[in-house]
Amino acid sequence: MRLLEERIRRDGRVKEGDVLKVDGFLNHQMDVELFAEMAREFKRLFEGCGVNRILTIEASGIGLACIAAQEFKCPVIFAKKTRTKNIAGDVYTAKVMSYTSGTLYDIIVSKEYLCSSDRVLIIDDFLANGAALDGLIRIAEQAGAEVVGAGVAIEKAFQPGGDRIRARGIRVEALARIKSMSEAGGIEFC
Ligand code: 5GP
Numbered sequence: 001m002r003l004l005e006e007r008i009r010r011d012g013r014v015k016e017g018d019v020l021k022v023d024g025f026l027n028h029q030m031d032v033e034l035f036a037e038m039a040r041e042f043k044r045l046f047e048g049c050g051v052n053r054i055l056t057i058e059a060s061g062i063g064l065a066c067i068a069a070q071e072f073k074c075p076v077i078f079a080k081k082t083r084t085k086n087i088a089g090d091v092y093t094a095k096v097m098s099y100t101s102g103t104l105y106d107i108i109v110s111k112e113y114l115c116s117s118d119r120v121l122i123i124d125d126f127l128a129n130g131a132a133l134d135g136l137i138r139i140a141e142q143a144g145a146e147v148v149g150a151g152v153a154i155e156k157a158f159q160p161g162g163d164r165i166r167a168r169g170i171r172v173e174a175l176a177r178i179k180s181m182s183e184a185g186g187i188e189f190c
Contacts, residue, residue: 001175043071079107092142096135116144130161
């Protein structure tokens with residue numbers, strides 16, 4: 001998506017550890033008009049897939065997921081991150097290693113909000129090694145729900161997550177795919 005690529009080129013900053021900082025429009029301050037364009041693109045891509053639930057993970061996926069949900073006219077469920085060892089109650093759970101903090105989280109979703117008749121679109125801000133998407137897919141699988149696909153704003157295509165998840169037969173759509181990036185050399189898109 002040209003608009004997103006231009007914005008990444010203009011405002012994105014490449015940091016140590018293959019981290020792209022996009023705090024000015026995606027991860028801290030949020031440009032909701034840009035989100036609306038991204039949401040329309042997700043809607044175009046997943047039109048006709050019968051999406052009735054959007055699933056994301058806290059925190060930075062939530063804003064984009066909410067705007068996307070307005071397009072799909074369905075609820076958003078966000079997986080909560082918890083460090084609690086004994087997870088109580090009727091929840092689906094998965095373990096997720098956070099890319100940015102290196103912390104291992106249990107993520108949870110209440111069984112009340114996801115069931116076997118659901119058709120789920122997963123939305124997140126970034127795709128790197130795929131741990132966040134893996135965890136969300138495991139949650140949907142536990143519910144017996146159908147994952148119609150995953151939509152991410154930015155895929156760092158030089159990292160393995162996207163190829164690995166696509167190889168499992170899951171449709172992954174990224175609005176901007178970064179081929180390479182470095183502090184000195186800038187950002188190259190696929
Ligand atoms: P993965 O689980 O695919 O390794 O990483 C995806 C998650 O880590 C996203 O939910 C996102 O919050 C975070 N993340 C991964 N790479 C980056 C990055 O380059 N910049 C930012 N801001 N977040 C990232």
